[in-house]
Amino acid sequence: MRTRQYIHGPARPGLTLAVVAVVQFTVSLDLSVVNVGLPQIAAGLGFSAVGLTWVIHAYALTFGGLLLLGGKAADRYGRKRVLLLGLGLFGLASLVGGFAQVPGHLVAARAAQGIGAAALAPAALALLTETFPTGKARVRAFGVWSAMNAAGGALGVLLGGVLTEYVSWRWVMFVNVPIVAGTLALAWRGIAAGPPAARGGRPDVLGAVLATAGMTLLVFGVVRTDQYAWTSPITLATLAVAAVLLAAFVHVERTTTHEPLLRLGLFANRSVAGANVYNLLVGAAMAAAFYFMSLYLQRVLGTGPALTGTMFLPFALGVVAGAVLAVKLGYRFAPRTLLVIGGLLTATGFAWFGLISSDGAFITDVLGPSIIASVGFGLCLGPVVSIATGGVAPHETGTASGLLNSSRQIGASLGLAALGTAAAHRTGRLATPETLNDGYAFGLTLSAALLAVAALIALTVLRRTSPPQELKDHRRKVVSA
Numbered sequence: 001m002r003t004r005q006y007i008h009g010p011a012r013p014g015l016t017l018a019v020v021a022v023v024q025f026t027v028s029l030d031l032s033v034v035n036v037g038l039p040q041i042a043a044g045l046g047f048s049a050v051g052l053t054w055v056i057h058a059y060a061l062t063f064g065g066l067l068l069l070g071g072k073a074a075d076r077y078g079r080k081r082v083l084l085l086g087l088g089l090f091g092l093a094s095l096v097g098g099f100a101q102v103p104g105h106l107v108a109a110r111a112a113q114g115i116g117a118a119a120l121a122p123a124a125l126a127l128l129t130e131t132f133p134t135g136k137a138r139v140r141a142f143g144v145w146s147a148m149n150a151a152g153g154a155l156g157v158l159l160g161g162v163l164t165e166y167v168s169w170r171w172v173m174f175v176n177v178p179i180v181a182g183t184l185a186l187a188w189r190g191i192a193a194g195p196p197a198a199r200g201g202r203p204d205v206l207g208a209v210l211a212t213a214g215m216t217l218l219v220f221g222v223v224r225t226d227q228y229a230w231t232s233p234i235t236l237a238t239l240a241v242a243a244v245l246l247a248a249f250v251h252v253e254r255t256t257t258h259e260p261l262l263r264l265g266l267f268a269n270r271s272v273a274g275a276n277v278y279n280l281l282v283g284a285a286m287a288a289a290f291y292f293m294s295l296y297l298q299r300v301l302g303t304g305p306a307l308t309g310t311m312f313l314p315f316a317l318g319v320v321a322g323a324v325l326a327v328k329l330g331y332r333f334a335p336r337t338l339l340v341i342g343g344l345l346t347a348t349g350f351a352w353f354g355l356i357s358s359d360g361a362f363i364t365d366v367l368g369p370s371i372i373a374s375v376g377f378g379l380c381l382g383p384v385v386s387i388a389t390g391g392v393a394p395h396e397t398g399t400a401s402g403l404l405n406s407s408r409q410i411g412a413s414l415g416l417a418a419l420g421t422a423a424a425h426r427t428g429r430l431a432t433p434e435t436l437n438d439g440y441a442f443g444l445t446l447s448a449a450l451l452a453v454a455a456l457i458a459l460t461v462l463r464r465t466s467p468p469q470e471l472k473d474h475r476r477k478v479v480s481a
Helices: 013-032 038-045 054-077 079-098 103-131 135-166 176-190 205-226 233-255 264-268 270-300 305-311 313-330 335-353 362-390 394-427 433-460 469-480
Strands: none
Touching: 013 079, 013 103, 013 135, 013 176, 038 054, 038 103, 054 079, 054 103, 054 205, 054 394, 079 103, 079 176, 103 135, 103 362, 103 394, 135 270, 135 305, 135 313, 135 362, 205 233, 205 394, 233 264, 264 270, 264 394, 270 305, 270 335, 270 362, 270 394, 270 433, 305 313, 313 335, 313 362, 335 362, 335 433, 362 394, 394 433
């Protein structure tokens, strides 16, 4: 009798890298593509001022809250299977959202997009880690991934502005459909089937429910601080319940007789713990900085949506340049070194952003710091993923990937809420270009401080490592020749 053979590793590394790169570009794109078009979305569907924020929050809640579960599903049921399911849901939700007729339709579609992204993002990253475990190919692969990750976030602002101003806001949703269709076809053919789903042991259902509910409530409580103050009973009660649920999750993971959703021993690994703290701080700083600079260009300098998006293009190109530079430097320096350098460069750029003025201009106040901050950010992206997943057992790479994505998303929500509140307090009740400028400048300075702390974390917590051994051997041969 013939036995069916399963390929445990993807057969076509180049196609796998292409799929993962496009997936990450799409996920990052959707985190920013709707921002510039929010006024037109509000006018088109009749959103209230408070209701409009849920176009952003619905995606953030489901994406951030379900990432850990998505990573575990990828480990348990197969990376390709979960990736395809996530892509299908993401594309369908984008199509439905583009046809939305009332606010509730669009918010529901954004929530479904977040669920799809929470499945496909950790599955894609786990595939990348599995396909390129060591050496020069790993450095190059993570460089490509980081470039696409950053380009998606930065180009999302540009694309969103152009589509909104010259076509329709609906195309910020429709644009995902052809991308997803092409990626599905590529993934179906280019990624080999993994082994069948593990049948042994019962899934940790209680842990999954507690983790998802706790993380969702945490993000929910934070993102609503624009409506309810940090000290309000509603915010405090929401965060308290989230803390109780997460504490219960930790207890269950320590005592469960089933396979845990998250093995707590992962945090004993200094690389995993340090990289996730670093990622959380970077996510907080970057989300807040994008928000402040977009508002500064539109509300202080009076720039239109399309031109605002265009002004983010140097940042996008700088991130790609930084990611390419990280590949070249990755052959010579350890990932920790690149995290420190990248964090300090980005902090320098944000500190320069903190000097913006109400009578400023793009050339004098935006272009220079954009280049410095973006190159620094590009240097960070690949190495932090490589560190966070490099020392993890193969059967836990999906979980580690979900954890890393989750730390970035939660950091973005926390940072935007906390720094946004601080900026609003500095602005005061009288919202003139001058007072708005003061608030945005203060928020950008705080973002720089967060990045400086991230660099310190990388320097003190992460272990000193060397570049891949095969690369060092190659350099020795070149020198001896």
